[in-house]
């Protein structure tokens with residue numbers, strides 16, 4: 377149940393990596409141009425680009441398979457965050473993934489701004505766990521003229537909330553802001569139409585729902601309306617492949633997102649991703665996968681709602697905001713209950729809050745073979761992945777949680 381954190385190993389990826397090791401061992405450097413399986417290393421990223429384009433709803437020229445998420449995020453901010461005296465702020469959700477927070481803070485600092493002043497972090501209303509669309513839109517409307525960059529995560533890593541990407545992007549554009557997205561938890565999880573939604577840029581990693589393996593290679597989207605924009609951090613892999621190996625001294629960018637490529641990509645990381653993406657293709661892409669994901673996640677929610685320990689989020693929100701004594705043992709789901717506002721993940725908060733309960737539950741689940749993914753102090757995230765989790769997995773997860781809660785209750789009474 378933790379494909380939102382690290383997806384499972386596709387057998388195909390294992391085979392492809394073995395093949396590349398074999399080619400490296402037998403052909404050496406020749407593998408760049410003469411490859412027994414047709415995957416010339418020189419063009420290895422091009423095996424990914426058409427599949428990326430399908431996955432995120434883009435043209436092939438708008439995507440690049442390269443680098444890693446945080447590095448790509450910096451690249452994109454460097455390219456698109458052009459603060460002026462009047463317009464220099466970055467708008468994001470509060471409690472964004474730490475790497476994103478560090479990236480925003482270091483970027484505004486390097487332009488001479490104070491992060492606490494230049495970064496607007498939107499928080500949920502008191503007693504609530506996720507952001508309301510109306511509150512995001514009104515923040516953009518009110519402060520838009522001072523905002524240079526609107527940058528949210530597509531699916532929030534902690535709460536599992538899927539933001540209305542199209543609506544937020546449109547509102548940001550109307551205020552003259554650049555709008556970028558961190559799709560770490562959205563790519564391979566929910567359908568995306570980045571081109572049609574007029575997103576300026578997006579970045580994502582591939583080791584979560586896309587199963588490329590730990591530290592896998594990243595992804596990048598740049599809308600084709602930005603084609604011809606100067607590349608500020610050019611490298612030889614962004615240079616026109618027709619003359620790349622002529623080693624000219626003048627940089628001539630590949631048009632579109634692939635002009636941002638800097639280094640020759642890790643072949644092992646790339647084919648590991650390829651093995652997984654071929655399965656996405658065989659499954660028919662995000663349409664059928666989303667359909668299955670809605671049923672799987674809905675089923676998990678239904679079973680958890682039937683639990684003896686389920687508490688309404690409103691009740692838990694009150695407990696939290698009133699800081700009152702929390703006698704009840706139980707859990708709630710802080711992920712939106714509206715399926716259109718979430719992906720595959722449900723985030724459970726355990727009460728009493730403060731870190732006493734969650735670790736016990738997590739350990740109990742793990743000893744019973746159910747692996748979720750925790751965030752201290754109180755959250756366990758469960759993500760039934762459409763590509764490989766089954767309805768039986770979901771039933772077993774709910775049943776084991778019930779068993780573990782009974783044990784925790786007994787321990788606490790003892």
Ligand SMILES: *Cc1c(COP(=O)(O)O)cnc(C)c1O
Nearest residue numbers: 444445446473475533558560581
């Ligand atoms: C997983 C994740 C990251 C991780 O960044 P890496 O550079 O791949 O280590 C960053 N941001 C978000 C929102 C994430 O979910």
